[in-house]
Amino acid sequence: MKSFFLTKRLFLLLAALIAGLVVAFFWPVLLAPMQVALGLLFLLTLLDVALLYLPGANGAGQVFGRRVLGEKLANGSDNDVAIYLENHYRFPIQTETIDEIPHQFQRRDVLFQVSLAAGETQAIHYRLRPVKRGEYQFGAVHVYVASPLGLVRRRFRFSQNQTVPVYPSFLQMRQYELLAIHNRLTDVGVKRIRRVGHSMEFEQVRPYVPGDDPRAINWKATARRAGTGGTDALVVNHFQDERAQQVYCLIDKGRVMRMPFEGLSLLDYAINATLVVSNIALLKHDKAGLFTFSNRPGALLPADRRSGHLLKLLEVLYRQKTKYLETDFELLYATVRSKIRQRSLLILFTNFETLNGLHRQLPYLRRLAKDHLLLVVFFENTELQQFLNSPAETTEEVYNQTIAEQFAHEKRQIVLELQRYGIHALLTAPQHLTANTINRYLEFKARGLI
Structure with a gap:
């Protein structure tokens, strides 16, 4: 009986019959029709119950449903979820589906009404955007089924107690990876960086073609080629990016990274950006490393580019936890000095609100x-x-705007103060963090700084 429910239609009909019986008390001529109608409603209700509890076609279950989602969800991204429903009854049905999503989403609108013909299958699609890493517990998919009579409903439960971890946004990482492979990073705000000079490794010489930089002409090789009677005598040096440079992302897990933006903390924005930037560095044949810190050392993953290193980065980033205490930058310096011996690009994700905090x-x-x-x-x-x-x-x-302008001006002063001491600075909005950081990395490579 736990799967058996009366519908609003049945209660409305009962209310109408009760009102008719009250009227029949004053006009007895209506009593017999009301009694017939009440008996007919009772018989139709029994018929509706029998229809819903009869076996499905070919002896199969009456309704089948399942929730389909990935083995893990991406933090801060829209994750696709699908619910598949199959009608095995011999008649069309009306369904109302409620998915028990994890409480972290705080949503009460995951309810879908779908009509299914006999033997029909339909998919319900919706999206979930988590804003915290960790394990999320999904409950059951409740499917309430009504026959064409619509007097009672039967509940079915599917896909119960499903646990799914929420990782740093690998969906964002894949998006940037695909765009990089197809040379379309400009679609997400990554600029085309003009190379300055030849701060790259020599790879080979090749014939000159119109549009090549005249400064790249190899005159000695050209002379030798002309001396042997070769055609297309002009040859140019071909360069490739310097490879195997170390790129470390240093993530501050202190209290300054607790501030939220669109539900996601600055720390999680930094974690998502770290995953994407590390993947781009690996695609550029550089080595990617990671160090997290707060009032004590966190995870340290030495820079590498071997197969499987990106998965190690993903797992380490997924496990990062913090109490948002005061950050110890002296500890950061001591750890970097002892653990990172080769000159590297250090991308420090932190936050400064005042010049005093920077000093x-x-x-x-x-x-x-x-x-x-x-x-x-x-x-x-x-x-x-x-x-x-x-x-x-x-x-x-x-x-209030005057005070706010002072705070905004101080942020700009922090950039100038860092540049004054030869430290590169990037002041960015959280939603543009990944693209802006990649732009700086590509700029450093183009200028031969790493």
Whole structure:
């Protein structure tokens, strides 16, 4: 009986019959028709129950359903979920499907109404966007079925107790990877970087074609080729990007990375960007490494580019947890100095709100920049920018905008202060973090800085 439910249609009909019986108390001529109608409703209800509990066609179950989703979900991305329904009854049915999604999503709209003809199969598609890493527990898919009579409903339960982990956004990583392979990174904001000079490794000489840089002509090889009577005498040097450079992403897990943006913390934005940038570095034949830190050392994954290294990065990033305590930059410097001996590109994901906050950590950043190419990535306060862009109509709003402008100006001053000491800085909105970081990495490679 736990799967048996009465419908609103049945209650409305009962209410109408009760009202008719009340009226029949004053007009007895209506009593017999009302009694006949009540008996007919009772028989139709029994027939409806029998229809819903009869075996399906060919002895199969009456309705089949299942939830289909990936083995893991991508944090901060829209993940596709599908529910497949099959009608094995010999008549059309009306279904109402409720999916018990994890409580972390805080959604109450995962309810779908679908009509299925006899023997028909349909798929219901929707998307979920998690904003925290970890394990998510899915409950059952509840399918409430009604026959054409629609007096009662029968509940079916499928795909119960499914646990799915939420990883850093591998969907975003695959998107950038595919665009990089097809040379379409400009579609997501990655700029085409013009190379400066020949800061690349020599690969081979080849015949000159119109459009080649005249500075790349190899005059000695051209002379030898002309001396042997060869045609197309001009040859040019062909270069390739320098390879096997070390690229480390340093992720601050302190309290400054707790600020949320569109439900996702700055820390998780940094983790997602790290996965994408590391994959791009591997595609460029560089080595990707990782170090996370807070008030104590976190995970350290030495730079490498062997097969399976990206999966190690993904697993390490998935397991990162923090209490958002005060960050120890002296610890960061000591660890980098002892563990990273080769000159590397260090991409430090952190956040500074004031110049005083920067000055406390500046000595350690300057020491890092002496031995490595350091890029400090920190975040714009986008809500502050929206507030600044709105018109001020009262004295209080003018005062508040003045204070907000001081905070925004201080962010820009932090960039200038870092550049003053030869430290590269990137101030970016969270939603543009990945593309802007890739732009800087490609710029460094084009300029031969790494």
